[in-house]
Amino acid sequence: GAVVSQHPSWVICKSGTSVKIECRSLDFQATTMFWYRQFPKQSLMLMATSNEGSKATYEQGVEKDKFLINHASLTLSTLTVTSAHPEDSSFYICSAEDANEADTQYFGPGTRLTVL
Amino acid sequence: AQSVSQHNHHVILSEAASLELGCNYSYGGTVNLFWYVQYPGQHLQLLLKYFSGDPLVKGIKGFEAEFIKSKFSFNLRKPSVQWSDTAEYFCAVNAMDSSYKLIFGSGTRLLVRP
Numbered sequence: 001g002a003v004v005s006q007h008p009s010w011v012i013c014k015s016g017t018s019v020k021i022e023c024r025s026l027d028f029q030a031t032t033m034f035w036y037r038q039f040p041k042q043s044l045m046l047m048a049t050s051n052e053g054s055k056a057t058y059e060q061g062v063e064k065d066k067f068l069i070n071h072a073s074l075t076l077s078t079l080t081v082t083s084a085h086p087e088d089s090s091f092y093i094c095s096a097e098d099a100n101e102a103d104t105q106y107f108g109p110g111t112r113l114t115v116l
Numbered sequence: 117a118q119s120v121s122q123h124n125h126h127v128i129l130s131e132a133a134s135l136e137l138g139c140n141y142s143y144g145g146t147v148n149l150f151w152y153v154q155y156p157g158q159h160l161q162l163l164l165k166y167f168s169g170d171p172l173v174k175g176i177k178g179f180e181a182e183f184i185k186s187k188f189s190f191n192l193r194k195p196s197v198q199w200s201d202t203a204e205y206f207c208a209v210n211a212m213d214s215s216y217k218l219i220f221g222s223g224t225r226l227l228v229r230p
Contacts, residue, residue: 004159034218043206043220044160093160095218103148103167103210105218107160 003027004096006108013084014116020080021111023094030096033077034105035069038091050077074099084115120209122221129197130229137192137224139181139207147211149190150218151181155203163205166190177201199230 003026036044048058056069068080095105121140151163164175171183207221
């Protein structure tokens with residue numbers, strides 16, 4: 001149980017385009033999902049917290065208009081990187097909190113974004 | 117600043133050696149503590165967690181961790197490592213002081229030599 005998937009696993013795009021990343025909880029309902037960014041050889045940095053049916057809460061320094069988050073259902077959250085630039089190239093990881101297992105996050109496999 | 121510290125960035129062990137990875141945090145009050153593992157090319161997996169109760173927590177794959185409140189520590193241990201334990205290990209904490217956001221340590225890369 002507690003499986004989280006992400007799609008795509010990797011994506012290459014041109015500068016100025018937008019990229020959407022999906023995060024799904026496969027076998028549980030997730031009222032809360034989280035989006036992290038991981039730089040090479042560094043730890044995970046929380047970008048935003050996504051609650052089903054409400055606006056995401058962004059961490060300080062994260063541009064909400066650049067990183068659009070939608071949590072339309074209890075099993076799906078999406079992160080859209082708008083007008084991507086090379087500095088947005090990174091590893092994006094989502095996690096989901098099982099509604100029946102508070103305070104425990106299960107992580108997706110991550111999406112490698114490369115912006116040319 | 118409040119943080120989670122993993123002092124060992126790289127650890128190299130031979131198979132059957134004992135393992136202890138350090139984790140210290142600086143949050144006061146109630147804390148929830150986690151160890152996650154990331155095997156090469158795979159996603160983060162939960163090894164074990166501590167919320168309350170017995171401070172010695174047993175997790176999957178023979179791992180355990182001990183919460184020592186007075187030392188603000190949650191060290192991960194395994195008595196005898198295997199080559200398959202080669203991975204990166206992350207300590208994480210959520211606390212009232214962090215608005216219950218999960219804060220990660222910088223990770224420890226473990227290489228187990230066969």
